[in-house]
Amino acid sequence: xxxxxxxxxxxxxxxxxxxxxxxxxxxxxxxxxxxxxxxxxxxxxxxxxxxxxxxxxxxxxxxxxxxxxxxxxxxxxxxxxxxxxxxxxxxxxxxxxxxxxxxxxxxxxxxxxxxxxxxxxxxxxxxxxxxxxxxxxxxxxxxxxxxxxxxxxxxxxxxxxxxxxxxxxxxxxxxxxxxxxxxxxxxxxxxxxxxxxxxxxxxxxxxxxxxxxxxxxxxxxxxxxxxxxxxxxxxxxxxxxxxxxxxxxxxxxxxxxxxxxxxxxxxxxxxxxxxxxxxxxxxxxxxxxxxxxxxxxxxxxxxxxxxxxxxxxxxxxxxxxxxxxxxxxxxxxxxxxxxxxxxxxxxxxxxxxxxxxxxxxxxxxxxxxxxxxxxxxxxxxxxxxxxxxxxxxxxxxxxxxxxxxxxxxxxxxxxxx
Amino acid sequence: xxxxxxxxxxxxxxxxxxxxxxxxxxxxxxxxxxxxxxxxxxxxxxxxxxxxxxxxxxxxxxxxxxxxxxxxxxxxxxxxxxxxxxxxxxxxxxxxxxxxxxxxxxxxxxxxxxxxxxxxxxxxxxxxxxxxxxxxxxxxxxxxxxxxxxxxxxxxxxxxxxxxxxxxxxxxxxxxxxxxxxxxxxxxxxxxxxxxxxxxxxxxxxxxxxxxxxxxxxxxxxxxxxxxxxxxxxxxxxxxxxxxxxxxxxxxxxxxxxxxxxxxxxxxxxxxxxxxxxxxxxxxxxxxxxxxxxxxxxxxxxxxxxxxxxxxxxxxxxxxxxxxx
Numbered sequence: 202x203x204x205x206x207x208x209x210x211x212x213x214x215x216x217x218x219x220x221x222x223x224x225x226x227x228x229x230x231x232x233x234x235x236x237x238x239x240x241x242x243x244x245x246x247x248x249x250x251x252x253x254x255x256x257x258x259x260x261x262x263x264x265x266x267x268x269x270x271x272x273x274x275x276x277x278x279x280x281x282x283x284x285x286x287x288x289x290x291x292x293x294x295x296x297x298x299x300x301x302x303x304x305x306x307x308x309x310x311x312x313x314x315x316x317x318x319x320x321x322x323x324x325x326x327x328x329x330x331x332x333x334x335x336x337x338x339x340x341x342x343x344x345x346x347x348x349x350x351x352x353x354x355x356x357x358x359x360x361x362x363x364x365x366x367x368x369x370x371x372x373x374x375x376x377x378x379x380x381x382x383x384x385x386x387x388x389x390x391x392x393x394x395x396x397x398x399x400x401x402x403x404x405x406x407x408x409x410x411x412x413x414x415x416x417x418x419x420x421x422x423x424x425x426x427x428x429x430x431x432x433x434x435x436x437x438x439x440x441x442x443x444x445x446x447x448x449x450x451x452x453x454x455x456x457x458x459x460x461x462x463x464x465x466x467x468x469x470x471x472x473x474x475x476x477x478x479x480x481x482x483x484x485x486x487x488x489x490x491x492x493x494x495x496x497x498x499x500x501x502x503x504x505x506x507x508x509x510x511x512x513x514x515x516x517x518x519x520x521x522x523x524x525x526x527x528x529x530x531x532x533x534x535x536x537x538x539x540x541x542x543x544x545x546x547x548x549x550x551x552x553x554x555x556x557x558x559x560x561x562x563x564x565x566x567x568x569x570x571x572x573x574x575x576x577x578x579x580x581x582x583x584x585x586x587x588x589x590x591x592x593x594x595x596x597x598x599x600x601x602x603x604x605x606x607x608x609x610x611x612x613x614x615x616x617x618x
Numbered sequence: 619x620x621x622x623x624x625x626x627x628x629x630x631x632x633x634x635x636x637x638x639x640x641x642x643x644x645x646x647x648x649x650x651x652x653x654x655x656x657x658x659x660x661x662x663x664x665x666x667x668x669x670x671x672x673x674x675x676x677x678x679x680x681x682x683x684x685x686x687x688x689x690x691x692x693x694x695x696x697x698x699x700x701x702x703x704x705x706x707x708x709x710x711x712x713x714x715x716x717x718x719x720x721x722x723x724x725x726x727x728x729x730x731x732x733x734x735x736x737x738x739x740x741x742x743x744x745x746x747x748x749x750x751x752x753x754x755x756x757x758x759x760x761x762x763x764x765x766x767x768x769x770x771x772x773x774x775x776x777x778x779x780x781x782x783x784x785x786x787x788x789x790x791x792x793x794x795x796x797x798x799x800x801x802x803x804x805x806x807x808x809x810x811x812x813x814x815x816x817x818x819x820x821x822x823x824x825x826x827x828x829x830x831x832x833x834x835x836x837x838x839x840x841x842x843x844x845x846x847x848x849x850x851x852x853x854x855x856x857x858x859x860x861x862x863x864x865x866x867x868x869x870x871x872x873x874x875x876x877x878x879x880x881x882x883x884x885x886x887x888x889x890x891x892x893x894x895x896x897x898x899x900x901x902x903x904x905x906x907x908x909x910x911x912x913x914x915x916x917x918x919x920x921x922x923x924x925x926x927x928x929x930x931x932x933x934x935x936x937x938x939x940x941x942x943x
Contacts, residue, residue, distance in 0.1 A: 384639025487820075
C-alpha cells in the first residue's frame with residue numbers, strides 16, 4: 202500500500218538496520234552508481250546467465266533458434282513460478298520443502314474429486330485452491346506457533362502429502378495415477394487458463410511463461426514498492442527486531458507460506474490440464490530445484506536478502522542448463538554432472554560479482570560504514586558507537602552478530618528506493 | 619458478504635449438477651468375488667520389492683500378488699523400498715518374523731545377497747521376480763518370474779529394425795537403473811544407431827521439454843523408445859511440440875497407453891505383464907509349500923515380452939481398465 206518514503210523508511214530502518222546511517226541506503230540506490238548496481242542480488246545471476254547463454258549458443262547449434270529459446274522459457278517457467286514464492290519465503294527467512302509435492306497434490310485433488318463425483322472441473326479447481334492455501338496456512342501457523350524450524354515442519358508436510366497423494370489416489374481411482382479428465386465439463390476453459398499455448402512464427406509460447414512474468418513482476422513490485430515488501434525483508438533479516446518495531450511477523454510469514462502453496466497450486470493446475478492424468482508419485486525433488494533457483498538468483502539461505510528478478514534469472518539458468526545439455530547433444534549419462542558444474546559455476550560467478558561490488562564500495566561510502574561492512578580486520582567495536590549511536594530499537598547492542606543483518610539490511614533497504 | 623456467499627453457492631451447485639466424463643458409478647467395485655479368507659491356507663508370504671512409490675507398473679505387480687493371496691488364502695505382507703540397503707533390511711525383517719515364504723525383486727543382487735542367504739539358511743523358500751534373472755540361482759532363490767530385459771530390448775529392436783529404424787532414441791527415466799540400461803542395450807544390439815537420453819521421470823513437464831529439445835536438436839531420430847507408459851504419454855506431447863515424425867514405441871502398458879495404441883499414436887508396447895509376475899511369485903510359493911512344486915524346472919519363467927499393438931489391443935484394453943494388465 203502506502204509507498205511514500207515517510208511511511209516505508211521507519212518500518213525497515215530501525216528493524217533490520219539500526220546502526221548504518223541512511224547515507225548507505227542512498228549510496229545503494231539502483232542506477233545511481235555503477236558499483237551500487239553491482240551489489241544488487243540479481244546482477245551476479247544475470248552475469249552467469251549471460252555466460253551460460255553465450256556458451257550454449259557457441260556449442261549447441263540447435264540452441265540458436267527462437268523456438269528453442271521458447272522451450273527453455275517454458276521449462277524455466279514451470280520451475281520459476283513456484284520459485285518466485287519460494288524466493289519470497291526465503292527472503293522472509295523460511296524454507297518450504299513441501300513445495301514440490303504440493304503441485305501434484307493440487308492436481309490430484311482437482312482431478313479425483315471431479316472424476317469421482319462427476320462435477321464440473323472448476324469446482325474441483327476452487328476446492329484444490331482452498332486445500333493448498335490451507336496447507337500453506339498450516340505450514341506457516343505451525344512454524345510460528347511451535348517455533349520449530351520451517352525446514353522440519355515442511356519436511357513433515359512433504360511426507361504427509363507424498364503419502365496421502367499415493368494412498369488417496371489408490372483409494373479413489375484404484376490405481377496410482379489419476380484418471381483422464383479431458384471429457385469432464387470445464388476442461389477446455391481451464392486448459393485455456395492454465396495450459397494453453399500460441400505460436401509466434403515457428404515457436405510455441407506456453408501461457409505459463411506469461412503467468413511467470415506476471416508473478417515475477419508482482420513479486421518485484423511487492424518487494425520494492427509495497428509496505429509488505431519491507432516487512433518481508435525485515436522478518437527475514439531479524440524477526441525479533443522486526444517485531445519490536447511493529448511489523449506483523451506472524452501474518453507476514455504465514456502469508457509467505459500461503460503464497461508458495463498458491464503458486465504450487467498454479468503449477469499443479471498447469472500439469473493437470475496439460476497432461477490430463479497425473480502420477481501420484483510425481484513432484485518429489487522439485488522443491489530443491491525451486492530453492493536452487495532462488496539461491497542461484499542471489500537469495501541468501503539465511504534470509505533478508507534477495508529479489509524477484511534474481512529468482513527468475515535463477516530459474517532461467519536452470520532451464521537453460523538442463524535443456525542446453527540436450528541441445529548440445531552431449532552424452533546423457535553425464536547430464537547431472539554437467540548440471541551440477543553449471544550450477545556451481547553460476548553460484549561462483551554470482552558470489553564473485555557480489556564480492557567485487559561490496560569490496561569496491563567499501564572504500565567509497567562515508568567513513569563510519571567501512572568497518573561495519575568489513576567482517577574480519579580493522580573494524581571491531583571502536584568505530585561502532587560513534588556515528589548513529591546505539592539505537593533504542595535494537596535489543597542486542599553492538600556485538601558482532603548484529604552486523605550481519607545490518608549490512609544486509611542496508612542493501613535490502615537500498616533497493617526499496 | 620451474504621449475497622456473495624449465496625451467489626457462490628448457487629454457482630457451485632449448478633456447476634456440480636452432473637457432468638460427463640467422470641467415474642462411471644456402475645463400474646465401481648464389481649471386482650473381487652470368490653477367493654478364500656486370508657490366512658485360510660495357514661501360509662504367510664512376505665513380498666518385498668524395490669518399488670518407487672506411485673508407479674503404475676508396481677501397482678499392477680502388487681495387484682497380482684494380492685489377487686493370488688486372495689485366491690489361495692495366503693496372508694500377504696507387502697513392503698517396498700527403492701533403496702537397496704533398506705530393501706535388504708525388509709527381507710531380513712521378514713526372516714525374523716519367520717514367514718513361510720519370501721518373494722522379492724533382486725534388482726541389486728550384491729546388496730540383497732546377505733539377507734536372501736539368511737532366509738535360505740533359516741529354511742524359508744525365496745523366489746525372485748522382475749529383476750535378477752542372471753543372479754537368482756546364485757543367491758539361492760528357487761524360482762524366478764519376470765522378463766529378460768535384454769531379450770525384451772532385443773525383441774523390440776528387431777521389430778523396429780524390420781520396420782526400417784535407423785536412429786532410435788531410448789529414453790531412460792531413472793538414472794542408474796540396471797534394467798532400464800539393459801533394455802536400451804538390447805535395443806542397440808538390434809539397431810546399432812540407438813542413442814540414449816536421460817530424463818527426470820518424476821516431472822512430466824521436464825520429460826516433455828527434454829524430449830522436445832532432443833527431437834529438435836536431432837531431426838534424424840526416427841523412433842522414440844520409452845521404457846514406461848507414463849513417459850510415453852509425455853513423448854506424445856513432445857513429438858507434437860517438436861513436430862517430429864518419429865514413431866513411438868514403449869515398454870509397459872497402462873490404461874491410457876492402451877487407448878493411445880488403439881488410436882494409433884503409439885505403434886506398439888512391450889508388456890512384461892507385471893500382474894503375472896506378482897501373481898506367479900505368490901502362487902509358486904504356495905504350490906511349493908503345499909505341493910513341493912518347482913515351476914520352471916530350475917529355469918527362469920518369462921512373463922514377457924508380450925507385444926501389444928493394434929492387432930490385439932481390442933482384447934487387452936478391457937483388462938487395462940481393471941488394472942490387471
